[in-house]
Amino acid sequence: MTPAEIVAEVARRLPGGRCEAEDKTVTVDVPSQDWLAALTFARDVAGCDFFDWLTAVDEQGSGFAVVAHLYSIEGGSHLFTRTLVPRDRPVLASATGVFRGAGWAERETHEMFGVIFEGHPQPAPLLLPDGFEGHPLRKDFALAARAAREWPGGKEPGEREPSARSRRRLPPPGVPEGWRDR
Secondary structure (H helix, E strand, C coil), X not given: CCHHHHHHHHHHHCCCCXXXXXXCEEEEECCHHHHHHHHHHHHHCCCCCEEEEEEEEECHHHCEEEEEEEECCCCCCEEEEEXXXXXXXXXXXXXXXXXXXXXXXXXXXXXXXXXEEEXXXXXXXXXXXXXXXXXXXXXXXXXXXXHHCCCCCCCCCCCCCCCHXXXXXXCCCCCCCCHHHC
């Protein structure tokens, strides 16, 4: 299918979704209740036979945007499927019934962002050590290294004066010293 055909089919089959296309990339935004329908559409209608990755983005006040990248090997087109889950209840249906390859990415997204994938066949920890508290890729997660010792470089703009060494400007390679004085 061409991107234009995918956009037309999304409008017809996923009325709650928004879709846009640019070159060979199509982005489909759906409400969370249409997440599995959008992934099934991508596989069965748009011909996306390769599950590439799934992750989340912390949109702070809006919640978490969960994004999956799918690819059509035959058509050479990319399809991004996105949905938004609320921060106070980040729950989404597991995509493992549509794409088995989603299992690993959902486990990682659960650990890093705290998104719960209902129906996941093996929600065991993947990356973090036993007893780890929190979700390290959330924007409100406190970095322990900053609390333990001074962070290298400026912590925040304006918190520390630049050193004399960093203020010194070197000429570009091949330009002799004092070139500004001439």
